[in-house]
Amino acid sequence: MTTFPRRPPLSPATRAAQALRHVDAYGGGVTPAIDLSSTFARDGDYAPRQSYIYARDGGPTVEHAEAVLADLDGAAASLAFSSGMSALIALMDTLRTGDHVAAPAVMYHGAIAWLRRLAERRGIEVTFFDATKDGALEAALRPDRTKLLWIETPTNPTWDVIDVAAAAEAGHAAGARVAVDCTVAPPCTMRALELGADFAFHSATKYMGGHSDLTAGVLSAARTDDLWDEIRLVRTLTGGVIAPFDAWLLIRGIRTLFLRYERASASAMAVARHFDGHPGVARVLYPGLPGHPRRDVAARQMKDGFGGMLSILTNGGQSEARDVARFVEVFIPATSLGGVESLIEHRKTVEGPASLVPETLLRLSIGIEDPADLIADMEQALDRAGCARGT
């Protein structure tokens, strides 16, 4: 099982690389074994041998992943789910009719869809605020009625930045719990709980897994209490737990998280800088660019890079933007983010007509390839699509 570091404090990067210094008790393996059991034998007194009873509540491999995750997030506890959405839904399932939730108007569209559904079907009031406007978050809170302030930073797919510490303070002053979707700013760069949040949420399908080969979600809590127990119960009753094999893939992914994120951040910065002011591009949205309105906030709370996500607004219209996504040869036209391979996506097409996303926006997830190849690929696609014409 897991052997914790003998001489703390070791840095988070060291602990992540060694998956909490794992040496298998059975054969000395330096990677954990996968325990696929769906049920666990009881002892002679009919008590569980360890804490394990049935896999819908977790098991040894899931627990190992959760120990690594809690360490990474600096959390009292973490729970691993079968997807980001199942983690989000478990948290939001604890809301009651009449409760109020505040959230950004532009963020991951699945979160918006679920909040709209709660508003329609469960009588939960939701206020979506414009995260780019100073004071809008505070104005969206209803003292003593807002039970949850859900934020995402940087926000998908415009990469606006929300000040987590300030949001946590405002949320707590209103009596709300504060949850941060840290999918794009995982704990190798931002530790939301240390900034004051109650919950750090991750779609671990993205940077934490890192190889586009699993779906997983994570909730980490600053403290364990009745609400945390309720979230765990929802996971058990809905079967939202991560599968053991995916928990193992997640542990493996986390071992290289710091390295991958550092590389993706450096390459994204190079791509952003190259296309900022390019004749085929109207705007580049990236928190690391000097012109980003909240670069200082991003730099304060993202300690180790601004991440691999950026968007470009191409010159021309929707059809030129979609042509760029068709003409790329190195970027892969696919949804998702945070993997080792670079992806491109025409976000408006994916989100549908109700989306507020500009029709010329292309979302880029920068992977770990040579950034020169990515830049050259985008150059040729912009050229072929005729984006620079007429400028």
Ligand SMILES: Cc1ncc(COP(=O)(O)O)c(C=O)c1O
């Ligand atoms: C920022 C963000 N949050 C949440 C999710 C949902 O996670 P999953 O797809 O793992 O359910 C995603 C997925 O794209 C995301 O990008």
